[in-house]
Every structure is written in C-alpha cells, then in structure tokens.
Amino acid sequence: MALQTGQLITELIDQLKQHPEVAQWSVLHEQRREWQHYLIQTRPEATREVMQELYQVTLYHSHPHPTEGGNAMGTATITLTEADLPNLRTKIEEGLLAASLTNNEPWSLPQQSKFPDVLLVDEATLADPFAKLEHLTADLFRAVDQQVAVRLSAAEMFFEEIITRIYNQAGVSGEQRETSFMLEVVLLAQDGDGEEMEHWFVERRRRLQDLDIAELIAENAQYARDSIVAELPKTWQGPVVIAHGELPDMFSPLTSRVSGSLKYMKLTQVAPGEPFFGDQQVEGDPLDASYSSALPYGVKSFSFSAEGLPGRDITVVKDNVFRSYLASQRYADYLGVEATGEAGNLVLQPGSTPVAELLRGPVYYIVAFSAMMPNTFTGDFAVEIKLGYYIDEHGNRTPVKGGSVSGNLFDMLTHAKYAQEEVFSGAYKGPVAVRVENRLTIAGE
C-alpha cells in the first residue's frame, strides 16, 4: 500500500478531467503530522506521534432542475486515502451519484490567482519537535516552581505540521505549509487550610517562541490564587469590562451576522452600506471590525482558503457601517458580491481610552468566563464568571467568581468603549479590553 505522493493525485486528476459527468471538480490534499505530550503533575502521562493523509475531492454534477426548469447543480465531497487508488473510478461514481441527487442554483469555482506569502511555519521546532516539547516542559516546571502556593495539575502540548495542496478544474494550484501549537495548562492554588482551586488556560500559536511561559504562568498563577478567595459577585446592572482573552469567543456571532451563506439563507439582515446596528443609537466607540488571514504567524492566517481563494484582509464593519460579507465563491455568486473566503484572525480597532480609565470603579472586570458560547444566530449569551474582579471607586479589587453575565453581543457593542492599548494574541489583534456600559446583567448574590 506504500505509495509515492503524487501517484494518486495524478491518477485522480486524470480521471476527473476525463469523466463526462463531472461538471467541475476540486481536490484538497492534506498531510498532517502531530507530536503530542501529556503531563500529570510533574510526570509524563503520554507521548504520541500521529500521521494522517487524505484527499478531499469535491465533485460537481450539473443536471436539469426537476421542478423549477433550467439547470441545477449538486455537489458531493468524497474523502480518499491511498488505499482507494485501485477503486478511484468506483469512488468517483459513488460521489457523482450523491451529487446528482441534490438541486441547487449553479455556481462557479475560484479562478487561478496568486496566493500571498504568509508566514505560518515554525521551522525551529520542526527540526526536532519532541526535543522542543521536552524543553518547554522543563521551562514550564521551572516557571511553576517559582510560584507561591501554586502547583501543576496537568498540561497538554500539541505541535502540528500540515501541508495542504489544492487543485481545481479552473486552474487553481497551490501548496501551503503551516505549523500550529496548542498548550493547555491546569494550575492548582492552595490556601492556608489546604483547600485547592484550579485555574486553567489554553494558548494557541503558530510558533513556540511566541509564547512566554514564565509570563503566562505568573499571570495565571495569580488568577489561580485569586480564585481561592473569590466571592460570588453582587447582582449588577452597571459597567462591565471584558479582557481580550474572551473577545474572540464573544465575537463569534459576528462571523454569522456577516456571513454570505446566512444572508442567502435569510438568516441575517445586514446589507452593505447600511448601519450595522440598524436603528439602535450607538453611544460608545464606533465598531471597526475586520478579519485578516495575512497576519504573520496568526493562528487563523492562511495563504489560501479551503476552496482556493487567496488569503486577504476583509473589513466587515467600519465606523458602525456594514461593509462586506464573508462569502465563499458560491455565495458570492449567489449574492452578486466579491468572494472573500473564510474568516481569518479577528481584528478590532482600538479606541482612545487607556485601559486604566476603562477600569475606573465601580466596575466589574471579567478576565475569564467558564465557557463563552454565545448563540450563533442571535448573539445572546448567559455565561458563568470563572474569574473577575469588582473594582470599587478607590481602585480596590475584590476577586469574584460564579454567578453569570448575560446580554447580547450586538446590543452591548452599541455601548462599548475600546482600550487604546493593543494586543496580538493567537487569532486576535485588537484592544486589550472592552468596557460595556449598562448593557450587561450580572446575576449574583
């Protein structure tokens, strides 16, 4: 079964080109290699290496629409491995059968274009991934040892290399190499009575060198110690400041609200040039939001999208006005707009207020939620506070946890102030914090 890379792809593309019923096609060839290291306290639990190689072939079938006249298009994506080489013809026929069953408005493929060079690879770590992970483990142990009343519960480290090649009938051809790194750390803080409380965090980067372990542990160890003494917050309808670490998840409904596919499905009402917040009065800073796939070493950066559109910056909201849908080629064709590809890293424009001013009390400052999972379609959320601080008018901080913060993303952004200080962290570039005036409710004591 051992096969040279290229044998299957050559044979596959030949067959796709020659098949009379394949109206269009595209192929994504992905090779993955991952190195994983797991720790329980100070001992290794598991060390793993995994490999995956597959071909995702999207077949387009054109046929008369059974009820509406004209032509309809159906697609099916089949996944192949090297073991499928002897059965390529059969697999293509199976895929075409599935594609022939569905009836959709036709659309085109992305055309050949130049893909930008985007920095995505950690060459230094790739030279010897397990050795680098062992080195990082030693750094982690050292950093935790320096903390008072804090110990390591567990950690997981995943370093991955992905090589993606894309081909389509319209002449698109490209290769992208990327690495990614995920670090999950669980810390336990202990109080004078021996009671323990955990605080965990996850960081993702393209390169190991972009993580400062000592700094991360120091910050999160303090959060762990604060979690032990944290109180239930008071029930509150007043200003709330949210730290940048929660903003990417909190802003996740934005990608749905500006999605070309959801516009086509009549599940979002936004229109280019129209006020993004509709009739709502905006009393805070204006919202300037974009998605960038070009940020060097951004976790969501890419040279080309999964369908073969070049990576780029897409401004979706500028000065509270909706500018552009996030649209694949299909929905761009349907809506008559430019194809932008998928969302890259979230980029928010900073404001003009220093973060120290945003944190002027009385205010609740939330550094971590238990799990920020807003409703994709509406933007509503109700989420538990993992750790926050009540800051009084004199600047005194009292740690809080438990209770919940509820509100709606789009409603709160009409009364938001963005910090002037900026951060670039993983898949987010923007202000270090956002203050929301009187749009969020804390359910507590």
Added chain:
Amino acid sequence: MTATYFQETTATLREFLPNLIEEMERRVPYASVVVLSTSKTHIGVDLNKESIEPNEPIVGAVITVYDGQRLWEYGTHDFSRDNLYRRAMQLVEQALPVKNGLALQLGEKREGHFTSQAVRRPEDVSLLEKLELCKERLAFTKSLDPRLSNAIVNYTEIREQKLFVDRNTRVSQDLTRLAMNSLLFATDGATQEWDMAFASASGGFERLHLRDEQLVLAKDNAIQLLNAERIAPGLYDCITTPAISGLIAHEAFGHGTEVDMFLKDRAKGREYLNRQVAATCVSMYDDPTVEGAYGSHFIDDQGHQATRTTIIENGILKQGIGDLYSTSLMQLPRTSNGRRESYLRKAYSRMTNTYFGQGAHTLDEMMADVQQGVYLESGESGMEDPKGWGIQCTVHLGREIKAGKFTGKIYKSLGLTGYVPDLLQSISMVGNDFHLGAGTCGKGHKEWVPVTDGGPHLRLKGRLG
C-alpha cells in the same frame, strides 16, 4: 476507504496483531493496537439549498506501549502490516521499561465481534431515501407557519468500526449512530429567533423518528421567543425537563467523576466517594448498554466491555467512570469509558449515556405547589468545573410558572449556575418519566465524542440569570 476494505483488512489484522503484541511485550510491560474507522454521512436541506456529504472517513490505527509509567503511542492512517510492524518496533525502542512501574489492570480474556440489532441497517438505505426523508420533514415544517423564515433539516449517520487487540482481548465492533434535527427560524421582520427538534438512535434506521409534534413545538417555541424576555436574576423554584436534567447530570457529576480528573486532582468528587453529595431521592448512572441509544457501545476504545456504572445511589457518590490508565493508577474499578475522539487523539475517561434515575412523581404533582417558578425546557450548552464544583448550563427557553400553572410568559437564554452539591441537594422531586437526548461532549474545549444525557423531570432550586 470502503467499509468492505476495512473489514477485509481488520480480518487479516485480527490474526496478525496478537503475534505483534506478543513480540512487543517481550520488551515492555504492556502493548495494544486499536484500529478505528469513523465514517460520517451528512445530509442537509433548507429552503434554499441541499447538500449530501456521502462519506467522510477518519480511519487509522493506534499502537500503544506502556513502559510502567508512561503511554507511548503512534497513530497512523497506514495500517498495513508492514507499517504497523515497523512502527511498533520503533515504539518499543523508545519506551524503555521503568523499574518498579505500576501494572495496568487488564480485563479478562475475551474475544468476539459485536454489532447492533437492525431491521434496516442504515448503510443499506439509499442516499435518495434519506434525502427524501429530510425533504419531507422540511416541507412539513415549512407548512406550519408563514412566520418561519427558514428551516434546516440535518441527517447525520456515523458508522464506527473498530478492532482492539491486547494480550487478553481480541474484540471488534460495528455500530452506526443516527441523528436528525430541524432548526426552525422565526421572524417578525425585525428580530429573529430559533428553536430545534431533535431525534437520535443507534442501530437500525427504523429507530429514527423526528415526529410532527416535535416540529410543531419547536415552531411554537421559535415564534414565542420573538417576544421573550430575559429573566430577573435570582434563586427560583425550577422544574427541569429531561433535556435540562441531562445537562445537569452531564456537567455536575458526569465530568466530575471522570477518573482521569481524579488523577490530576481536578475533581473534588475524589474526596467524596461514598459520601452524601445529593438529595436521597437522586441516583445517577453512566450506561453504554442502553439499547438503541446514541451514546451506546459494546466495547470502549480500550477493548473494555460495556457495563452500567452507578455514579450516585440515593444521594451517595458511589463510583467514577474511567479509562485503563487512570483507573489503574488510582486503583479504582475499571469501567467502559476509555474513549478517543479518533485515532489522532489519546483515550480519556469519557461519558456515554449519562442520566438521573427515575422517581415516582408526575409532572402535575411537581407543578402543583410551585407558587413562582420556572420550567426549564431546552438547553444550549454547559460547562463543568469539577474542582470548584461549579456548574454552568445555558438554557434556551424557560416558562414562567405561577400557582402551579404556566402563565404563558417565556424567558430566553437563561444561565443556570451554582454550587453542584447545593443544586443536587435541592432536588425535592424526581419524575416518573424518562428520556435521553443526543449531543457531543468535549473534554474542556476539545476531544469531541458522541453521548446522550437525560433522565426524568426534576424539581429543584436554581440560580438563574
């Protein structure tokens, strides 16, 4: 990769792997191989488009070596005998046995192949029939009310085939999980809301039914949510549906009794084994043997036979759910809960079908003396905090209760939070009904596996916001 190819290959491996294991175990205390194939078919239709993704397989093998302290694993999509042999030998070179290492607790000797009962095996039902079923459910939904702006009907079929071999075990499984849902969107022109109807099963295609009354209820809910309010924060008398009961079971003492969390000192439950953690009317189980349930299996991903675990009995925490490594190190009973997201990930202690046991009360009895309360009807998501015993459940829809009756007032996006023992001690009535609902469970923020959770209606006190 066809299912037939997988079957032929694993038939060969069934004979080859015991010899490979034997050779590896000349050098290390323990070795195993699992070959996993997860093949997913998805059909989606809405008012504007249709799609079929006929076959999305993740297929590979994991070679595991234990050196007395650490697990060494190699996962590969290439499970040819030559490759497995070469990689296995490399792995035993890496994993030098540790002196005085702890032995893993292996199961008893067992061989067999397990597959679910089915009148109609899902893989034998044509794609066209499945597509037509989705279209029919969509057409019915569309006809319900002009205020529905769109609806999406999804059908998902996941066929899991696996072969597990270690020195005592040579077992395989072929199981198909089925799920169908309809997301309904309602609009009044200015705002938009949604609700969902859901059905699931494992085994035969005949077990999957997305019923008319479920779609009608979801339609009514989506429309009522257009005028729903946010609840005033506070402590309320609550009645939870089986869906919310299940969410609480899952987040409270499902994650909280995963034995790998005990091992990491991440779960307070470790200190509370055989102690009272809930009201005496409360019992809770994890049970992969529930016939036809979405989260069921015959063997876990470490070859352990499915059995029911009693987690809480009459309010007393009895037992955790565990994988091979963590139960061995903790010296706790091994259960059938060693599960992997795919061959790309390691096995953790994971839930299967997790639920509260039934009680004796009817819903009318539970409602009767609620003066001011909330009926928590459907959930969106939850998050565990086994160390702090905190809980977060996001509830999609709640109904106001006054003087034992529904007032017609609806609340949306409610957060149910609190201290788990307080919440479970507050359970005062347990319903005589029972339902399991399907979902996908993550370990923290990743490692997604199919599960169900549920139970009966519960009456309790909950902090809502």
